[in-house]
Amino acid sequence: MFNYLRQFSRRIHLWLALVSLIPAVIVISSGILLQVKKQSDWIQPPTQKGQATSPSIDFEHILSIARSIPELGVADWQQIDRLDVRPSKGIIKIRARNSWEAQIDAESGKVLLLAYRRSNTIESIHDGSWFADSAKLWIFLPAAIALLIMWCSGAILLYTTLKSKYKKRRARQHYHKPD
16 A cells, blocks of 8 residues: 555656746746845836825826826836835935836825836746746746645655655564564
8 A cells, every 4th residue: 555655756756846946946936036036126116205294295196296207108007017105214215117116205296216117027937827828827826736745745755765764664673583
């Protein structure tokens, strides 16, 4: 029984490792980058500090500021991915769809920082959607399931190997036992 279970687990382990190798390398590599995104200005621009403790500029003023920054490529609200309001920092982050980010003072509207934001791209690589919308569900999800099954088969391999070694050790001790 243990030999069959061990052989079956080895086969499953090997084939799933081969199938999930490339997606696993992509997920692990991008995951490492995402873990250090706050420490790397190259991945995610550092959050600046503004004057205000609550925003006092209106949406139209924010849009006019965004339009005045060529890198953002904003003509109307359609080119803005999101606004991130940070009252405790006194800023508003304007994230354009082209991955550029402007951080403006929430009171004066002064541009405090303009930088390219790579963390969103790395996140989409991490979940597989960067490659194609279908890659997320048809490649990366099965690879994640394969890794879970590999973890289980690895646990079975560990258990059966330890059990076998324990039995051999017990048999040797019993065989060499002095009368």
